[in-house]
Amino acid sequence: QKEVEQDPGPLSVPEGAIVSLNCTYSNSAFQYFMWYRQYSRKGPELLMYTYSSGNKEDGRFTAQVDKSSKYISLFIRDSQPSDSATYLCAMIDPQGAQKLVFGQGTRLTINP
Amino acid sequence: GAVVSQHPSWVICKSGTSVKIECRSLDFQATTMFWYRQFPKQSLMLMATSNEGSKATYEQGVEKDKFLINHASLTLSTLTVTSAHPEDSSFYICSACTTTDTQYFGPGTRLTVL
Numbered sequence: 001q002k003e004v005e006q007d008p009g010p011l012s013v014p015e016g017a018i019v020s021l022n023c024t025y026s027n028s029a030f031q032y033f034m035w036y037r038q039y040s041r042k043g044p045e046l047l048m049y050t051y052s053s054g055n056k057e058d059g060r061f062t063a064q065v066d067k068s069s070k071y072i073s074l075f076i077r078d079s080q081p082s083d084s085a086t087y088l089c090a091m092i093d094p095q096g097a098q099k100l101v102f103g104q105g106t107r108l109t110i111n112p
Numbered sequence: 113g114a115v116v117s118q119h120p121s122w123v124i125c126k127s128g129t130s131v132k133i134e135c136r137s138l139d140f141q142a143t144t145m146f147w148y149r150q151f152p153k154q155s156l157m158l159m160a161t162s163n164e165g166s167k168a169t170y171e172q173g174v175e176k177d178k179f180l181i182n183h184a185s186l187t188l189s190t191l192t193v194t195s196a197h198p199e200d201s202s203f204y205i206c207s208a209c210t211t212t213d214t215q216y217f218g219p220g221t222r223l224t225v226l
Contacts, residue, residue: 100207
């Protein structure tokens, strides 16, 4: 079993829809949770960074963490074609020397 | 936000030659940098952790003599692929770590070995 599970998709939705991306994890020691967006042939771009359980909002993006269920989500409101990319969840194990543990990434396409 | 650059962005080389990739943190100092490789439609695979002033720590299965890492300063780390072969063709990405343990990634370097 992988430490972080993420549905690879692909996920295709119409423009304007609300998108929900999710990851589950097995290691309760994970404390820092991130979402990265990666366009084709580019490096990942940090979208959201959270530490505690609850919601964090930034524009059209909301990151949600539920440590009791070991479940994190990223919501995208009013999705745009420019949001089409691969979304990677990532977590840090405090005992892992700052290493990130990634999910497999979800390929998202927003159709105009 | 923090900016990380990589150079070159794309390199083609002949089999048997060595290739050096630079990773720079442009507006912050990074005591720790990471090197990843990524194959098409796959997630990032950590190759090594690079700490300024000390030897890199390699992940299991990564040949340290083939992938030489030098973290010469708080803003520069280099990855040299020695005696490159076609199977080394991949997308190499570095990241630099801020004081809050946030990793910012470079744009990546596409290596093609003929």
